Amino acid sequence: MARIGVFICHCGTNIASVVDVEKVAQAAKSMPGVAFATDYKYMCSEPGQAMIKQAIEEHHLDRIVIGSCSPRMHELTFRKMLKATNVNPYMLEIANLREQCAWVHTDRAKATEKAINLVRMSVAKVGNNKPLHTSMIPITKKALVIGGGIAGIQAALDIADCGFDVTIVEKEPSIGGHMVMLDKTFPTMDCSACISTPKMVDAGAHPNITLKTYCEVESVSGYIGNFEVTIKEKTKFVNHDLCTGCGLCQTKCPTKVISEFNQGMSKRPAIYIPFAQAVPSKPVIDENACLKLTKDKCGICEKICPLGAINYKDEVRYTKEQFGAIVVATGYELADWKKMYPEYGGGRYEDVITGLQFERLVNASGPTEGHIVRPSDGKEPKDVVIVKCVGSRDPKKGKSYCSRACCMYSAKHAHQILDKIPGSRVYIFYMDVRTPGKGYEEFYDNTRRDGAQYIRGRVSKIYKEDDKLIVKGEDSLLGRPVTVEADMVILATAMEPAPKIEEVVQKLGISMDKDKWIQEAHPKLRPVETQSAGIFLCGTCQGPKDIPDTVAQASAAAAKVAAILCHDEMETSPMISSVDQTKCSGCGFCVPTCPYKAISLVEVPGRDGNRKVTKKVAQVNEGLCQGCGCCNAACRTGCIDLKGFTNDQILKEVDALCL
């Protein structure tokens, strides 16, 4: 038989002025299972707590009800107090007599009646409480960063500087991401490579950072503190332990294919270091282009490599590693405008380029050594049109969201053209100019001062006649169709999540929004967390953003990771769901309701009459379950239940309420 102690708090006069606390305590005495009841001025105070402890001793209480302020206020205080007694900290219920009774009512009689009722409900519930125990899980003091762009690099550096090991997994042969492709960065016009390559070098040289380039995450299991990750190392065909990065092989390779780094505007050999400042500065062989690997011819690189680092028989390797936390920094890709906009030529015209292609064009280390020329004939363009929102803010053909960075980089491009090509004219077709950032509006002002013409309207068609690209738009401020005969058109195309983001998300058990950006746990208060504990995000995998925001978010994610890795072990909440596997029918209805993928069906031995059989039953992963109880209501046999909020406990509360 339960021995319940009921303690009614006056909270000074906060409760006592409206609720007749003595009457409540008196009433509690006659409630079933109550062995002791009293009231006191301040239950949360030292003497109040001492009084409760004493009552537990004297009256051999095994569960406690406290009628006081909201449990959101002092539940933890009282649980802590119970740790020092024989009563399990979870054998406690709190009746909210302050926020939800005394403070909101004025009629003393009615408020007292309600208070008694509230206490009765708590008493009924606590009678069915079971002792619960927190468990401790050890933490692997090592972080995984997926993606080696500026977000991943910054997060890794910050975590590593805290003294923890970090592994960066990057799918390309070098870290650096998109930022290293850019020429200048707005609004300060810093050279992008000049500020990003030192960070790349730092990451490559940091004693706590392991770079795994040309690698991908194959699978992830486990949970916060102890993720087990399988990393797939793609075939490089070059032994990086031997290779010194001399680059001889690159110069001799006879095959030339399109350079991804230069956005298709130049060629690279089949064995290649993607760009001069690459980290690691060691080549890989493109197996789809290499003559040796495709046709078993050539083999020059193997012959000339002074260190014998070339290995045509390289194979994919898988390694398993443990990590305590994961940062997702998979970045973005530009949306393929060619498929979306046949009215812009659908890619038929070489001089209609993307903003990223322009970055390579204007970059001193790019294919034209920084000379802005038309890809079609190498001539310097005089009239350039920049079209904004290509794929962004277009729910029918593209994405409904705003890509955020385009207004600013378009202004930057206009500035660069006007600066580098004397006598040039730049027309920017826009819908809105959005410059919410430090120094951004001023930058936009300067671009107009430079001479950029801003025309408010979306472009309807781009086509070629003779030597010119005809751009048809409306100047919607004049309400008049306008045409520009341009030499080159730059499209500010939408950002979209990196390809294969679905796979990453699925492997990690996190979720995406409708546009496939990774969903943060809370847009305002938990912006770098996912709803899976221990997995964080930063940069453009969460949504379009510029470099300052990306870097800020990366450092934030690093701080969150460090806050986990700085502990040796962590406490888990015991208030999670568990399955009574003897009753589970294995229907699997609970599985898809769980937002954390914490429930899976497993096979266990069972009995069918006298026969031994295996049956499928649900199982809850205690590391993943966050204790929402959504699965409970989905269960047909009622075998899955949330500890601390069992169906039984709540039904008892309901019954008590209706008495």
Next chain:
Amino acid sequence: MSIKKDNNWEPRILAFCCNWCTYTGADLAGLNRMKYPENVRVIRVPCSSKVNPQFVLRAFQKGADGVLVCGCHPGDCHYSTGNYFTRRRFMLLQRLLEYNGIDPKRFQAKWISGSEAAKFRDTVAEVSAQIKALGPNNKFVGAHYDNTVMEKEAEGGKD
């Protein structure tokens, strides 16, 4: 089971509130010393999706005059998707209740965030007034329900 006949009858309303939004909103109403009728009793649950339709049925069976289920606004669920389940489940339940002759006004689902103290107060006042107008829930008064069957079920078939 109480049978209420007097003119000063006050309905008894049960409100399931999720810990992260509505319960917080209700606390905030207290903190702001807002006033609302005494006839609502809150049961705290981690998420509105924890609320099993069985709880609601039980309440009506035991003579509650109204039941409220409150959670975070759709899209804001602390557990990301829980309240979508709540919404679907309770749309169905409402039809079942109606089929059983329980006025759908007696059972309502509301989305109240942690900052919407005033909305909590107004909701309570409004629902309370509506149910008062409906009068007591006598649906199961005198009906020959063997509550022990459900009791046993609830106890998890321990026998």
Next chain:
Amino acid sequence: MEKILNREEGRFLADRIAKEADVKLYECYQCGKCSAGCPMAGSFDLMPRQIVHLMHLGDMDSVMKSKSIWLCASCHTCVERCPHDIDIPTLIEKSRIEAQKRGICAVRNVKLFNDIFTETIRGFGKSQEVILEGAYNVTSGRLLQDMANVPAMLQKEIVRPELNSVKDRDHIRDIMNKCEKGGAMR
């Protein structure tokens, strides 16, 4: 005349037209892609974009009095490229029908041609280029329009002088009368 937005009475008409056309007027963010691609925009007094905006404001009066609704070629380029899939041709078509009901017509010749065309069909069940062009030229006062081509047409047997006609002319007449009288001015 000064327009007082909150007094615009056309709101209900505009909303009804939008509803029938399955258009959500608020979705239009006035990007102007419709107007930029419109082949007839050079002759429009209101851009397609402005028509949507005026309807959203409830100023059906300006829409119905515009030339644009008569000059629209129904080529559907605007809606094809519209980021929000706003069916401007249908908005225009319905506005034009409403304007006709109220006896408003800003481009007389377009209405005239359509009237002659429909009358030809009512008479013969098929369109008759010769009668059409002739009748139009006479009534519009543009006697010589396209006449330079007539000799070539006859010489190249492109237009034969005989008339085509449907056998069951009553059926056609019946259909057209029913549509006009039966209140079927959808």
Next chain:
Amino acid sequence: MKSYAYFPGCSMDSTAVTYKKSFEYIAEKIGLELKEIPDWSCCGSTAAHTKNEMMALSLAARNIAIAEEKLPGLDIVTPCAACFSRLRYANWAARKDELIRKEIQSVIAMEYQAKPEILNFLDLFSDPEIREKITSSIKHSLKGLKIACYYGCLMSRPREVTGETDPENPMKMDEIISLTGAEPVIWDYKTECCGASHQVDAPEAARELIDRIFRNAKANQADAIVTACPLCNMNLDMREAEINKNFGRKYNIPVFQFTEMIAVAMGASASECGIHQHFFPAFDVINETLKRNREKAEKLPAAPLPEDPLKSGPVIIGKAGK
């Protein structure tokens, strides 16, 4: 061979002489038989839907209803883009909303189920069997003749009505034309409106549209424009000389129907396919092409489709270095 119900439309019966002749020539050669819808009437054209929506739907639906009754189970083909558009609209509206279908039924006082599919001539000639027959009966190559295929608006838009998947750059006609050896060019005015519906009543506004089409065809080095609609064809052909005069242009781009090209390639004489019956002189360009190819005595046919730059990969600035 699959059989079809045939809706010629008013123009095919009067102004579209060359279209009619050349099509009949091809049909006879390949044994294609179309069953004309008995006592068909005007589809309503632009005028009807300008005035009254129900009238537009009903006038078109009458013809479909007759086909349903007299030629059950057959899909309907029509040579005219406007008729195609109006008939498809009727079916589309009736299929979308049962009330509209019933209202149409009551107006035309006939049973109307909106069952048959409405096809245009490009759909018809895309039928693999017909294509096969044409390919095997081609005698002369039109190789070297650069063609701008003009589709116009009504066969392309709105896509939910026409069923066209790429209204900015349709390819059906290009594919058919390339059977003759002629070379379709990539150009940008394939589906831009020619303003046919306003050439009579608002010529000041509409002539410019024709000019732009010719201008783009010329800029893309087309020798000729090819259409698949009596109205588009007449509009462009009849007014090219006027445009040259009034706009000060020097276009020399004859306008054919796509069936003329096929008929010529299959060996039709000028009088059999009507290429001499154009407003703008069209005979020479065909004649010269044929002569040139005969001299080369080239074997037939299979001109490649215009190379799709999208497939040949991104641009290399290497070219720029020249």
